[in-house]
Amino acid sequence: MQQKSNFDKNQIIGFILIGIILIGFLVYSSKQQQKTILEDQKVEKQTIASENKIEQSTVTTKPIQLDSIEEAKVQLIPFSNEQLDIKISTQGAQLRGVRLKKWTAYDEANESHKKDLFLVNEENTDFNISFKDKTGKIINTRDLVFTPQVGKDEATFTANLANGSYIQFIYKLYGEYSLNFNVKTQGLSQITSGKNATLDWQQNAIALEKGRSQELIYTEYRYSLNDYKQTDYDTNGFTEDKDKIDWISVKQQFFATILEAKNGFHNSKGEQTKDEDTSKYLKKFTFTSIVPIHQGEINENYTWNFLPLNYDLLKSYKADNNEISKQFSYNIPFGWMKWLCIFYLWIYQFLEKFGIPAGWIIFLMTIVVKLVTSPIMYKQYIQGAKMRILKPELDEINEKNKNADPLKKQQATMELYRKAGVNPLAGCLPALIQIPIFYSLFRFFPNNIAMRGKSFLWANDLTAYDSIYQWNTHIPILSSFYGNHISLFTLLYCIALLIYTKMSTSTMQPPKQEGMPDMRFMMYLMPVMFIFWLNSYAAGLSWYYLVSNVINILLIILIKNYFIDEKKIHAKMQENKLKPAKKKSKWQQKMQQMMEQAQQQQAKNKK
Known part of the structure; x- marks a missing residue:
């Protein structure tokens, strides 16, 4: 009996010690969890504030190395003004959302038949600049995760390549409906000996109107040529090389996504195919052009324009204060009797x-x-x-x-x-x-x-x-x-x-x-x-x-x-x-x- 009593006493003491350890561990874990929740709430508040306001504190971080891309966290950086809500992803430093605030799209399932109008979402667009390094490997910007440095109305996205070289996409809001972006490199000559890179832009036109068959008729490529002196359009795309293209537009019935190049697009090709599989999209557009590499570097200026096709607006719209008429009104297909329209x-x-x-x-x-x-x-x-x-x-x-x-x-x-x-x-x-x-x-x-x-x-x-x-x-x-x-x-x-x-x-x-x-x-x-x-x-x-x-x-x-x-x-x-x-x-x-x-x-x- 004495032995059994001693055994029970030791067992009780052991349980008490284990309990003290568990209680101490739980208290410590609770404090750590509370600290983590407070930090997450702080980050969430900062994220919400950044979406509601254009101003965002500058993030100072070391550019991401090419070999550490998978470990980087992909973020969506917001831009906003009275007309547009825009989101840029750090994955590829490209568009992942463009909403026109004052317009709605047709929604058959909704009782009011209205929903937010997006020209760009995470699924319908892809923008990429690619080039070969000296070993023959193709480097695509869509595969890079960029580090953002965000200021008021603008942000700089930077990705390290190798040997101290890097590529930057610099975005800035212009006008009511435009987003300017500059593509710059530093030390690119250490990576490639090529004279040109390749620009690829793909976009599926999202169905926005009630009448799909009619909207399909007016969904097409439109573009300006030779310093805004000529205009043209293609309902099936163009496969031959064009002269210098000033801007290329994915034009729908009442809205257009226009990509403009300050120095023009050269050796450009475009294709468009009707989307037969889904009612979500109308046509798939694919546009390619060369990006010149001058003295071993890329330094090109582009502008995205997301415009409602209002004739008075397009006739006078000059997002960069350039006095030259950009012929954006050509996106409205009034035809050969334009003056009568x-x-x-x-x-x-x-x-x-x-x-x-x-x-x-x-x-x-x-x-x-x-x-x-x-x-x-x-x-x-x-x-x-x-x-x-x-x-x-x-x-x-x-x-x-x-x-x-x-x-x-x-x-x-x-x-x-x-x-x-x-x-x-x-x-x-x-x-x-x-x-x-x-x-x-x-x-x-x-x-x-x-x-x-x-x-x-x-x-x-x-x-x-x-x-x-x-x-x-x-x-x-x-x-x-x-x-x-x-x-x-x-x-x-x-x-x-x-x-x-x-x-x-x-x-x-x-x-x-x-x-x-x-x-x-x-x-x-x-x-x-x-x-x-x-x-x-x-x-x-x-x-x-x-x-x-x-x-x-x-x-x-x-x-x-x-x-x-x-x-x-x-x-x-x-x-x-x-x-x-x-x-x-x-x-x-x-x-x-x-x-x-x-x-x-x-x-x-x-x-």
């Missing part, structure tokens, strides 16, 4: 100052355009009335010459036109004049950023399609040519166009000539084609065309019943027939000569 833009901006909603501005613009073109339309209706009055006589000529030579019948028809003072081509001229108007409107509405996100009636965005019904099932042929929704504005426009076509063909179409196609069939086919063509296009355009055709229908009714007296027109035409024949114009003489030559050729063919 600018005229529409001026009207829109003028009416917008009065607080008029966008839909009603389009309504008023339609009336303005119709007033300008009304004299042309009036002449067109007069010509249609003359052709209708001549129809009985033309039918008589056709009946008399039913079995005659077609050319002889054509000559008789032309003689009747000449005596009556009717030009059969006069009705075509007003239609030709209206083609530039139609084309310019087709370019204006999907590219006017002032209408982006503006709702009207059932349309929630006048720059995208309107939809009264849509379905998720993919129907191969229908989805390709029509889409997965029904646009009511397009449907109403096509119905109005069909009514207008029915009313106008009876007054403006000449009688059908033997051997000539019936153009009325084509005119009736157009409304059907527009149902498929415009279903996924801007609702503002379909609304304009709807109002325009309703006005056309009203004009036909007014002109036919109140402005045109067919009896007077008929009397005037009969009076023209009695007048001495006027000397044929050069055009009429040429037409007659051509007919005579055709008759002679026909006679030879018969023999």
Whole structure:
């Protein structure tokens, strides 16, 4: 029993000593953990403060050695102003986030259909400068982890290479939408003997708008050449070497990411491919160029520009206070009738100052355009009335010459036109004049950023399609040519166009000539084609065309019943027939000569 008691006493003493050690260890660990938490909170507060403010205390650290990259910690360094939130990663010293603060992107899943608008995120872009060292090994800046030294509005990212040499990316905010960066090296000649490095920029254009098919049309390369003297664009990319490129732009429907080089890009190539796999991206862009190594070093200045495609902004934007126009406005694809689109833009901006909603501005613009073109339309209706009055006589000529030579019948028809003072081509001229108007409107509405996100009636965005019904099932042929929704504005426009076509063909179409196609069939086919063509296009355009055709229908009714007296027109035409024949114009003489030559050729063919 005594032995057992001694054993229990020793055991108790052992447990007490172990307990004291454990309690001491726990107290010590608790203090260390508390200290670590306080340090982490301090770092977190500093990080949050750096994201909310541009100012950040300068970090003084030794540049990272090339052989210790894996041990370095990757950080995101923020830049910010009133328009942009930008993040630069220490991995490769390249962009990892660009958000336009005052704009939102379309989000189908969100009830408000809005989300933050990013032109650059961590997944969609890659920027790299590469060169070979003297052993033939390729060094890529994307693989280097840089040490940041951060100041107000700017930061210097430094990475050591070898033998005391290093490369720096120096970033600085410029203007409202620009970030300048300078690429510099020191001691590069100890690493490489090459004369050029290679710049590679890849970017997947993020889908930002409601209408993907329309946004794809306006997503492309645009660039300026030869000291901003020329501009060009490519929808598929360019594979041949270009002249000196001043800036290259990944242009989307309403926003552009523009990379500009102070000394220009040389030996540049670009490619773009449509992203078929995901709805997140539109196209993949790849751009390469050389980076000259002068006297053994790189010293090149570039600028990133992240711009909304507002015409007034782009026309005057000079981020570096350079007086030279950089032609950024070329990123808005107004086309060959640019001046007419600018005229529409001026009207829109003028009416917008009065607080008029966008839909009603389009309504008023339609009336303005119709007033300008009304004299042309009036002449067109007069010509249609003359052709209708001549129809009985033309039918008589056709009946008399039913079995005659077609050319002889054509000559008789032309003689009747000449005596009556009717030009059969006069009705075509007003239609030709209206083609530039139609084309310019087709370019204006999907590219006017002032209408982006503006709702009207059932349309929630006048720059995208309107939809009264849509379905998720993919129907191969229908989805390709029509889409997965029904646009009511397009449907109403096509119905109005069909009514207008029915009313106008009876007054403006000449009688059908033997051997000539019936153009009325084509005119009736157009409304059907527009149902498929415009279903996924801007609702503002379909609304304009709807109002325009309703006005056309009203004009036909007014002109036919109140402005045109067919009896007077008929009397005037009969009076023209009695007048001495006027000397044929050069055009009429040429037409007659051509007919005579055709008759002679026909006679030879018969023999």
